[in-house]
Amino acid sequence: MQDDVNPKYLETLELDKILAQLAAHTSFSAGRELALALHPSANIEDVRLWQQETAEAKRLLSERPGLTIGGVHDVRPLLKNAQIGATLEPQALLDVLSTVLGGKAVRRVILPMAEQFPALADVAQRIEECPKLAAEIARCINDRGEVISSASPELARIRRQLAVAHDRLMNRLNKLIASPSSASLLQEAIVTQRGGRYVIPIKTEFKARVPGIVHDQSASGATLFVEPLAVVELGNQWRQLQLDEQHEIERILKELTVAVGEHAAEIQSTVEALAELDLAFAKAEYAYELKAVEPDLLDKPRRPAARKGRESAQVQFPEYLYLGHARHPLLPAETVVPIDVHLGGEFAILVVTGPNTGGKTVALKTLGLLAAMGQCGLQIPAAEGSKLRVFSGLYADIGDEQSIEQSLSTFSSHMTNIITILAEADESSLVLLDELGAGTDPVEGSALGRAILTELLERRIPAMVTTHYTELKLFAQATSGVENAAVEFDIRTLSPTYELTIGLPGRSNAFAIAERLGLPQSIISEAEKLISAEDREADRILARIRRSRKEIGRATHAAQSQLASARQREKEARRLLRAVERERSELLGEARQQLEALQEEWRRMQRKVERQEVTRQWLEQTGQRLQELEQAQKAARSALPESLISSAEAVLPAEELQVGDTVWVTSLNQMGQILALLDDEAEVQLGALRTRVSALDLEKRQPVASPGGRSEVHVQLSRRPIPRVEIDLRGWRAEDALPELDKYLDDAYLASLPYAHIIHGKGTGTLRRVVREALADHPLVASFRPGELDEGGEGVTVVQFVAQSSG
DSSP states (O other): OOSSOOHHHHHHTTHHHHHHHHHTTOSSHHHHHHHHTOOOOSOHHHHHHHHHHHHHHHHHHHHOTTOOOTTOOOOHHHHHHHHTTOOOOHHHHHHHHHHHHHHHHHHHHHGGGTTTOHHHHHHHTTOOOOHHHHHHHHHHBOTTSOBOGGGOHHHHHHHHHHHHHHHHHHHHHHHHHHSGGGTTTBSSSOOEEETTEEEEEEEGGGGGGSOEEEEEEOTTSSEEEEEEHHHHHHHHHHHHHHHHHHHHHHHHHHHHHHHHHHTHHHHHHHHHHHHHHHHHHHHHHHHHHHTOBOOEEEOOOOOOOOEEOSSSEEOOEEEEEEEEEEOOTTSOTTTOOOEEEEEEETEEEEEEEOOTTSSHHHHHHHHHHHHHHHHTTOOBSSOTTOEEEOOSEEEEEOOOOOOSOOOHHHHHHHHHHHHHHHHHOOTTEEEEESSTTOSSOHHHHHHHHHHHHHHHHHTTOOEEEEEOOHHHHHHHHHSTEEEEEEEEEETTTTEEEEEEEETSOOOOOHHHHHHHHTOOHHHHHHHHHHSOHHHHHHHHHHHHHHHHHHHHHHHHHHHHHHHHHHHHHHHHHHHHHHHHHHHHHHHHHHHHHHHHHHHHHHHHHHHHHHTTOOOHHHHHHHHHHHHHHHHHHHHHHHHSOHHHHHHHHTBOOSOOOOTTOEEEETTTTEEEEEEEEETTEEEEEETTEEEEEEGGGEEEEOOEEOTTSOEEOOOOOOSSOOOOSEEEOTTOOHHHHHHHHHHHHHHHHHTTOSEEEEEOOSTTSHHHHHHHHHHHTOTTEEEEEEOOGGGTGGGEEEEEEOOOOOO
């Protein structure tokens, strides 16, 4: 056994292509190098840490989508140059500066959130800010890579003198070319440069008329570029100052280089930490691209004991892996067919059969590649809840050769691989074998296949193999610890479905395909006669097994469909009931308001009569109005249930509230009992719910007498457990979260909760959008809003329920 995964098998699984796609998401060369060099670890603690870093990076990027490792460079080669005394150029120093500043920015984002992202914070802790070095480079070099005058007093002095010398030189030259006496001597009235010296273009025939130094000649020979003697001394002064400037710049760059060398260890630590963070962010972005999830890592289990049956002991194996809706990451997402596959429990070896090009090899590679990705700290393209063991070795003998005639060399190559695998693998490994026993005589090949499977089974080495041999199908069917699986083929379209079905042996479908393609029936019949009686009987047994499994599957599917339909009908009925209750509540509320308005008008008239502010005309009008009010009051009463009328009539005159009083909470439309009085608030028991409300929101009511003559507060108690005022849906898929949300809202409403907090997290925003769309149409929801900062912000939605009737 070896403790590391052999790169040869990883190449067979095409992990290198995955790493190339991962590297495309990195931000700088050091991160890219780490991505391309990524290798599966056989240490579960390493894998756990890598997976934690990836998961934290996904959450961090969802909360801070603008966070990048941009602007940094792999300056480690520059650090080596600085340490050996080679002066760094200004651009190289700017690369060092941008790397230090980029590391500082990332560090200051991650470290304050160390409790949320502990694994990333451990990496960010290794970033050194080097503030003095950064400040010195920024002081001396501008963004264009130029050493600025303020880098040293000497450089500032030289540049001032250089500007004066340049102005003097140019003034003298401009006067020469502007002189009328020089006009006929010049080829053109301009000042130009040759060899770093300022010159004027003189016609060749007038060379003697302009004493000076010839620095160049035109291609035609008609023009000489002459530095007049009158400006040579000024040109020398200007040139000397240029040399002084260059020497001072080199001195400044040397000092900065020495400072970089002194901080080389800190800067190298920063680059390495940034590379690790860059890799973590690349893994997160790649996971988003693949719609991948974090696999659950299975600990290395103790060997389970055999489970005794009626006839023989049933061998049990530890759980090796479970992949739900697993997709091959290198195939187009819009066309790849996901598979469900598991190893462990009642079997450790899976024998996959089916037609050529049916997806057997793809299924094999999907299993191996996702296991390798998981052990590299990458999330895998599969469903939530997928599980992986950390295998000490991944072994794959997978050949893409699909020709009819396979040479002896091909068989020898496969057998050499298998011999190596059997010598190195153990029960902590995963073995993948494609076309086991192929490439030689079928009888001998199938016998070798059975013997190899027996060896793997006896050594409890988990494996997945593909084959065409019927004998291996029967072996899997008859042997405890080995299970059949099939890739399906559509005879009507002559195309594979790529679906993997565990528990069913596959069929090659050779005769059916030949018939569909038009081979004469007589030839097919003759071929069927040539199959041995044993093979025909084996095919019949396997066909009966397939039919039985499919009938069970159909029955199960039908039962599940009926259950789902029944649940849907129940859900629809509950929705209609809620709508009816909501409408009824609204009607009762309107009727109650109308009745209260009529009663108030009646009382107002009574008070006016008592004050004797009446006239004959008013009495006649009042009598007519009282008759109208009486009729309206009878109509309003008829629309209200008796409980609501008695409740409304039980309102007592306004007086001071006391502990134990029965009260009506107007904002919640609920009867309750005062438990405590707190200044201008009161603590009220509402059924099973205790809440605090404003005293102005309470109306004292007369307790309703019970049949036994005792005065009781009538409270509707819930028959189910009282739900919390919040539900946490983070980590749920939308299709699973909505039924849970619907059930919670029902329970919360029936428990008379006045509000609820729906925790969906921020993430990509998909779950938040789905939740709020559902709330917008929900009959029990009066309104909803995003949470305040102290409530969770956009990660929480606060729901207010519709008011309930007090009757």
